[in-house]
Amino acid sequence: xxxxxxxxxxxxxADPPLRSSFGRHAPYALRLVIExxxxxxxxxxxxxxxxxQALLDFHRARDLVIGRSVFDLARLRxxxxxxxxxxxxxxxADDAAMAQGGRIDVPxxxxxxxxVAALDLIAMAWEVPVCELLGGRVRETVPFAAYLFxxxxxxxxxxxxxxxxxxxxxxxxxxxxVAQAKQMVAEYGFKSLKLKAGVLPPEDEIATIRALHEAFxxxxxxxxxxxxxxxxxxxxxxxxxxxxSLEYLEDPTPTIAGMAAVRRGLLERGIDLPLASNMAVMxxxxxxxxxxxxxxxxxxxxxxxxGGLRAIIQLGQLCESFGLGLSMHSNSHLGISLMxxxxxxxxxxxxxxxxxxxxxxxxxxxxxxxxxRVPIRHGEIQVPVIPGLGVELDRxxxxxxxxxxxxxxxxxxxxxxxxxxxxxxxxxxxxxxx
Amino acid sequence: xxxxxxxxxxxxxADPPLRSSFGRHAPYALRLVIExxxxxxxxxxxxxxxxxQALLDFHRARDLVIGRSVFDLARLRxxxxxxxxxxxxxxxADDAAMAQGGRIDVPxxxxxxxxVAALDLIAMAWEVPVCELLGGRVRETVPFAAYLFxxxxxxxxxxxxxxxxxxxxxxxxxxxxVAQAKQMVAEYGFKSLKLKAGVLPPEDEIATIRALHEAFxxxxxxxxxxxxxxxxxxxxxxxxxxxxSLEYLEDPTPTIAGMAAVRRGLLERGIDLPLASNMAVMxxxxxxxxxxxxxxxxxxxxxxxxGGLRAIIQLGQLCESFGLGLSMHSNSHLGISLMxxxxxxxxxxxxxxxxxxxxxxxxxxxxxxxxxRVPIRHGEIQVPVIPGLGVELDRxxxxxxxxxxxxxxxxxxxxxxxxxxxxxxxxxxxxxxx
Numbered sequence: 001x002x003x004x005x006x007x008x009x010x011x012x013x014a015d016p017p018l019r020s021s022f023g024r025h026a027p028y029a030l031r032l033v034i035e036x037x038x039x040x041x042x043x044x045x046x047x048x049x050x051x052x053q054a055l056l057d058f059h060r061a062r063d064l065v066i067g068r069s070v071f072d073l074a075r076l077r078x079x080x081x082x083x084x085x086x087x088x089x090x091x092x093a094d095d096a097a098m099a100q101g102g103r104i105d106v107p108x109x110x111x112x113x114x115x116v117a118a119l120d121l122i123a124m125a126w127e128v129p130v131c132e133l134l135g136g137r138v139r140e141t142v143p144f145a146a147y148l149f150x151x152x153x154x155x156x157x158x159x160x161x162x163x164x165x166x167x168x169x170x171x172x173x174x175x176x177x178v179a180q181a182k183q184m185v186a187e188y189g190f191k192s193l194k195l196k197a198g199v200l201p202p203e204d205e206i207a208t209i210r211a212l213h214e215a216f217x218x219x220x221x222x223x224x225x226x227x228x229x230x231x232x233x234x235x236x237x238x239x240x241x242x243x244x245s246l247e248y249l250e251d252p253t254p255t256i257a258g259m260a261a262v263r264r265g266l267l268e269r270g271i272d273l274p275l276a277s278n279m280a281v282m283x284x285x286x287x288x289x290x291x292x293x294x295x296x297x298x299x300x301x302x303x304x305x306x307g308g309l310r311a312i313i314q315l316g317q318l319c320e321s322f323g324l325g326l327s328m329h330s331n332s333h334l335g336i337s338l339m340x341x342x343x344x345x346x347x348x349x350x351x352x353x354x355x356x357x358x359x360x361x362x363x364x365x366x367x368x369x370x371x372x373r374v375p376i377r378h379g380e381i382q383v384p385v386i387p388g389l390g391v392e393l394d395r396x397x398x399x400x401x402x403x404x405x406x407x408x409x410x411x412x413x414x415x416x417x418x419x420x421x422x423x424x425x426x427x428x429x430x431x432x433x434x
Numbered sequence: 435x436x437x438x439x440x441x442x443x444x445x446x447x448a449d450p451p452l453r454s455s456f457g458r459h460a461p462y463a464l465r466l467v468i469e470x471x472x473x474x475x476x477x478x479x480x481x482x483x484x485x486x487q488a489l490l491d492f493h494r495a496r497d498l499v500i501g502r503s504v505f506d507l508a509r510l511r512x513x514x515x516x517x518x519x520x521x522x523x524x525x526x527a528d529d530a531a532m533a534q535g536g537r538i539d540v541p542x543x544x545x546x547x548x549x550v551a552a553l554d555l556i557a558m559a560w561e562v563p564v565c566e567l568l569g570g571r572v573r574e575t576v577p578f579a580a581y582l583f584x585x586x587x588x589x590x591x592x593x594x595x596x597x598x599x600x601x602x603x604x605x606x607x608x609x610x611x612v613a614q615a616k617q618m619v620a621e622y623g624f625k626s627l628k629l630k631a632g633v634l635p636p637e638d639e640i641a642t643i644r645a646l647h648e649a650f651x652x653x654x655x656x657x658x659x660x661x662x663x664x665x666x667x668x669x670x671x672x673x674x675x676x677x678x679s680l681e682y683l684e685d686p687t688p689t690i691a692g693m694a695a696v697r698r699g700l701l702e703r704g705i706d707l708p709l710a711s712n713m714a715v716m717x718x719x720x721x722x723x724x725x726x727x728x729x730x731x732x733x734x735x736x737x738x739x740x741g742g743l744r745a746i747i748q749l750g751q752l753c754e755s756f757g758l759g760l761s762m763h764s765n766s767h768l769g770i771s772l773m774x775x776x777x778x779x780x781x782x783x784x785x786x787x788x789x790x791x792x793x794x795x796x797x798x799x800x801x802x803x804x805x806x807r808v809p810i811r812h813g814e815i816q817v818p819v820i821p822g823l824g825v826e827l828d829r830x831x832x833x834x835x836x837x838x839x840x841x842x843x844x845x846x847x848x849x850x851x852x853x854x855x856x857x858x859x860x861x862x863x864x865x866x867x868x
Contacts, residue, residue: 071566074783078572126560132505133567135744138512284755291725291756310569310747317748318755321718322725349508 001042001070001125003118007035008058010050011401012408013366014157014164015332018149019172021198021229022429023419027156028408029332032058033368033398036117038070044121045393047336048113049304052411061110070118077115077307080107105283108307115308116340116389124388130340131383134313134347141380142345143354145223146190147330147361148181148212150199152422155363160407164363174204174211181212184360190379192221192247192354198229202434206241213245221354225250228279231432232258236265243271247353248298248325250276254431256286259295274298278329282306287315291322298325298353304337309344316350327353332362335369338381339389346383354379368401370394435476435504435559437552441469442492444484445835446842447800448591448598449766452583453606455632455661456863457853461590462842463766466492467802467832470551472504478555479827481770482547483738486845495544504552507545511741514541539717542741549742550774550823558822564774565817568747568781575814576779577788579657580624581764581795582615582646584633586856589797594841598797608638608645615646618794624813626655626681626788632663636868640675647679655788659684662713665866666692670699677705681787682732682759684710688865690720693729708732712763716740721749725756732759732787738771743778750784761787766796769803772815773823780817788813802835804828 012028019025030050037043048054064079084107123130131137151171155164171180181193193212197205209224216222228251230238235252239262242249252275253262259280266273276298281290282305290296299319301312312328319326326348328341338359345351357376364373369391374381384390419427446462453459464484471477482488498513518541557564565571585605589598605614615627627646631639643658650656662685664672669686673696676683686709687696693714700707712734715724724730733753735746746762753760760782762775772793779785791810798807803825808815818824853861 069566069570071562072570074569074572074781076570078783128505132503135508136503136506136510138508284751288755288757311751313744314748314751317718317745318752321722321752323722347508349512 001038001040001122003036003065003068003070004039005035005037006058006062006065007037008055009033009035009398009402010055010405011368011398012050012405012410013332013334013401014155014161014363016156016166016168016361017152017154017422018196018361019151019199020149020196020415021227021431021433023415023427024152024423025156025332025415026410026413026418027158028404028410030405030410030413031334032113033336033393033401034058034113034117035393036065036070036114036121038121038125042121042125044117044119044124044388045336046113046116046120046340047334048109049331050405051413054109057106057110058113061114065114070121073115073118077107077111080111105305109305112304112306112308112311115310116303119309120388127387129384129387130309130343130389131347134309134344137346137383138349139346140383142342142383143192143380144190144357144376145192145194145354145379146181146184146188147356147358148177148184148193148195149361150177150196157363158408161404162365172200174208177208178211178215182215188360188376188379192223192379194223194225194356196227197224198226198433202230202234202238206238209242209245221247223248223250223276226252228252228254228431229433231434232261232265234432234434235262236269239266239273240269240271243273246273248274248276250300251279254280256280256289256293256295259290260293263294274325276300276325276327278302284315284318287318291324296324298327300327300329300356302329303340303344304331309340312344313348316348320350325352326350328355330356330358332358334362335367335374335391336389338374339384339391342381342383343389366401368394368397435556436473437470437499437502437504438473439469439471440492440496440499441471442489443467443469443832443836444489444839445802445832446484446839446844447766447768447835448589448595448797450590450600450602450795451586451588451856452630452795453585453633454583454630454849455663455865455867457849457861458586458857459590459766459849460844460847460852461592462838462844464839464844464847465768466547467770467827467835468492468547468551469827470499470504470548470555472555472559476555476559478551478553478558478822479770480547480550480554480774481768483543483765484839485847488543491540491544492547495548499548504555507549507552510548511541511545514545539739543739546738546740546742546745549744550737553743554822561821563818563821564743564777564823565781568743568778571780571817572783573780574817576776576817577626577814578624578791578810579626579628579788580615580618580622581790581792582611582618582627582629583795584611584630592842595838596799606634608642611642612645612649616649622794622810622813626657626813628657628659628790630661631658632660632867636664636668636672640672643676643679655681657682657684657710660686662686662688662865663867665868666695666699668866668868669696670703673700673707674703674705677707680707682708682710684734685713688714690714690723690727690729693724694727697728708759710734710759710761712736718749718752721752725758730758732761734761734763734790736763737774737778738765743774746778747782750782754784759786760784762789764790764792766792768796769801769808769825770823772808773818773825776815776817777823800835802828802831
């Protein structure tokens with residue numbers, strides 16, 4: 001089964017003014033929709049991080065894809081890596097680079113999306129769900145966590161676009177954040193809660209977690225993720241303060257060495273609170289270093305930048321081997337990426353925590369899958385039994401997404417610029433800030 | 435695609451009187467041939483360690499297999515493990531247990547063979563080579579190493595059976611071992627050589643490696659594997675003596691702690707000779723411990739006891755992540771296991787060394803695959819482009835193998851008993867011996 005065509009469509013999707021240590025989400029998040037079509041006319045789809053450079057990266061891969069067997073994936077990965085730009089020694093390998101779609105793991109990112117589309121294509125051709133190509137499902141539903149954000153009022157989007165509602169309102173205090181959590185749990189049934197922190201001073205964020213703990217009780221696991229906003233000392237202090245309320249503490253401070261220092265500091269205080277990471281630990285090499293230094297006890301996998309669905313299954317085995325937990329990271333995304341996460345989570349026995357997802361923050365109007373928004377019930381998504389990923393493209397919705405991309409003018413993710421424009425003209429991302 | 439039938443056929447295949455630290459190979463090696471047949475009549479095959487207990491293990495798994503979807507593998511593994519006998523605390527977890535088909539990893543061994551047969555079945559149904567189900571091939575041929583043995587004269591088999599030639603003669607000295615190596619390289623074109631050691635006193639085995647080095651020159655990589663016959667001190671001494679001639683030193687001494695001590699001793703002497711293992715390191719948990727203690731720098735994977743073909747791909751990623759090399763272990767086997775090794779090796783980018791195989795020691799008369807002996811040319815096997823594993827059963831040959839099993843009377847592998855009967859009535863396997 002040879003690949004005849006690779007189509008990459010940039011789309012923009014409305015995104016509310018969510019806050020993180022980076023700054024503020026722009027009115028649109030950028031995604032790419034990847035389509036691989038075989039010679040006999042079957043199409044597989046995937047979704048990737050968006051923007052102009054990412055679009056170019058896929059166009060540049062085109063000649064390695066067209067005419068190749070859809071099964072010839074391990075070699076495609078090697079070929080993409082072989083001709084990647086060498087990493088410049090002065091290129092920042094930090095989390096900011098990641099948020100901007102950093103240049104470092106471009107071949108792995110490109111490969112990941114192509115692999116998902118290829119697996120969807122194969123599964124469509126053979127009429128089996130994608131998870132059956134990965135070794136089969138070990139669960140019928142995949143649990144997700146509520147992803148709570150401090151945010152300004154507003155639903156995202158621009159004036160020329162259709163008006164976006166903001167069902168969530170402003171949330172910049174513990175009370176309003178708890179209200180957001182209650183609303184999200186009422187709507188989706190999530191059974192664990194994650195707070196994107198690093199926005200307010202640590203004491204206020206500690207107060208928010210305590211308020212959540214009080215509101216939801218001890219049976220609802222809580223996570224806090226300040227996106228590296230804290231020093232090692234602050235991380236230890238917050239960890240100590242919240243040890244009894246958290247299932248894990250995610251990326252409190254930058255770098256593997258920093259995370260390892262937080263771990264040591266907590267253990268010295270008798271606190272065995274797991275540290276989770278998707279910013280210090282972004283690759284198999286990072287995972288090895290994290291194991292060596294005990295920098296993370298939970299890894300948040302992400303098929304978009306670990307190298308696809310099979311790579312996440314491999315990561316699951318690595319985590320089990322070294323006694324690490326496994327959860328899943330998310331960026332703003334649509335239903336294709338969501339279903340890719342569902343299939344790989346279904347086929348990964350070692351998934352130990354509910355997955356992250358930004359999905360509730362996106363607007364139904366922007367969904368590009370034909371069946372509409374993927375339902376989340378009781379905090380879970382049903383693993384499909386129909387062929388492929390279980391979602392197909394709505395061509396009209398895709399065209400609207402592309403038009404939105406063309407009109408919105410955004411070409412990279414730049415949360416700092418947004419923050420300067422709307423909140424604080426002097427904003428710099430300072431890591432660590434507190 | 436549901437599984438309608440599971441057939442397990444025990445076979446015996448003639449085996450020459452090869453020597454190792456265990457003792458001496460019996461006149462027959464025992465294997466099982468596994469057949470899974472789908473409701474629509476497609477059959478996938480695999481090969482497993484043989485003997486009476488192994489046969490019972492597969493029969494016991496029958497109710498978990500029949501009626502199950504052929505894709506439902508990860509859950510099959512969980513179900514097999516869930517009802518495995520608990521490991522008794524006093525049960526030996528050592529390499530001797532392994533050689534006897536030890537009870538400890540029974541569910542993983544059973545699963546491994548069922549997975550291979552299931553993947554063959556799927557690949558036959560979809561008309562693709564098995565390696566395409568594993569992510570695709572990264573090589574068109576798979577390199578194997580010559581597996582040299584000290585041995586007595588004789589071709590194996592018994593009197594009632596068809597007479598077996600011994601093209602290899604006795605080899606119990608450096609000179610005769612070099613002759614064996616030359617003959618094997620002439621016939622198969624192997625480009626690296628492995629010596630099964632632990633048979634003669636270490637000085638004689640050092641002399642053998644030196645003779646091989648002299649005979650084949652510095653471009654032919656050499657390995658020595660005494661199956662844990664040496665103390666830590668002896669291992670260090672041999673490693674030091676042979677550091678310039680070896681690509682790796684395999685399982686010189688028992689246990690992960692012992693291997694780690696050898697590694698430290700060598701490094702203290704400035705010798706960075708990789709240690710390889712398939713006896714101290716037999717599972718993902720062992721691999722983690724070996725990483726923590728630097729006990730092995732090369733892992734010899736074996737899909738038969740690591741849990742199947744996908745598990746070996748996962749092992750490859752783990753090895754790459756932690757900077758370990760990867761090679762492949764072999765027991766006496768037929769063409770089905772050989773082709774399973776070929777497919778997984780083809781799909782494992784991280785394979786860094788030629789694979790082991792006992793295949794040249796088996797007799798063409800015993801091969802059960804319809805196409806006859808799998809050809810090894812230039813030390814390599816071609817990765818098939820035809821569907822499935824690329825080999826199918828010769829029913830008559832299988833029936834002969836079963837008859838041989840029934841007649842030969844052997845029901846477990848017992849190299850100690852053979853050694854007592856034919857060489858030394860007082861033989862005990864003493865580990866370490868030197």
